[in-house]
Amino acid sequence: MGVIEIVKYPEPVLEKKGELVTEIDGVLQGKIEDMFESLYAVSGLGLAASQVGHPLALFIYDLSLSDTIPSEIKGPAAILNPEIVEMEGEVIGDEGCLSIPGYFEKVKRAVRVQLKGLDREGKEVRIEAEGLFARMLQHEVDHINGVMMVDHFSSLKKDIFFRKLKKRMKRGGTW
Numbered sequence: 001m002g003v004i005e006i007v008k009y010p011e012p013v014l015e016k017k018g019e020l021v022t023e024i025d026g027v028l029q030g031k032i033e034d035m036f037e038s039l040y041a042v043s044g045l046g047l048a049a050s051q052v053g054h055p056l057a058l059f060i061y062d063l064s065l066s067d068t069i070p071s072e073i074k075g076p077a078a079i080l081n082p083e084i085v086e087m088e089g090e091v092i093g094d095e096g097c098l099s100i101p102g103y104f105e106k107v108k109r110a111v112r113v114q115l116k117g118l119d120r121e122g123k124e125v126r127i128e129a130e131g132l133f134a135r136m137l138q139h140e141v142d143h144i145n146g147v148m149m150v151d152h153f154s155s156l157k158k159d160i161f162f163r164k165l166k167k168r169m170k171r172g173g174t175w
């Protein structure tokens with residue numbers, strides 16, 4: 001299939017909870033390959049399956065250009081059935097989303113997280129991350145739970161966001 005156009009907010013699939021992956025087969029590997037092509041086509045760092053229209057508990061990421069993250073965890077990697085098992089600290093930082101392109105807003109996240117899941121072969125993995133990596137993991141796990149970064153906004157920021165969204169919809173344009 002190749003590059004799939006990334007689903008934009010407020011498409012309903014983005015607010016669906018991803019189903020647990022139970023079958024690791026060729027069909028799934030094909031979906032993962034398409035997700036990587038789609039991620040690279042927009043120069044993104046992470047992408048959840050719902051963002052290409054599959055409501056599955058699956059995301060991919062590629063931080064291989066980073067020189068601070070250990071090579072065994074910086075990807076490119078696909079994580080199935082992820083779960084954040086530990087969170088520590090709090091930090092507010094700018095965040096964006098490929099489903100809301102060009103929109104950046106401050107979101108409060110844990111500084112450090114530990115994530116548990118399966119790799120694309122079905123082997124259990126644990127990732128300890130901090131800073132930007134930890135923020136990305138929390139953002140992607142949110143996607144799997146049907147949670148968008150907008151859901152973290154204060155009511156004032158939400159108002160501004162939805163006013164912009166309404167204008168965009170009226171124009172019939174994209175983000």
Ligand SMILES: [Zn+2]
Nearest residue numbers: 096097098099
């Ligand atoms: Zn996103």
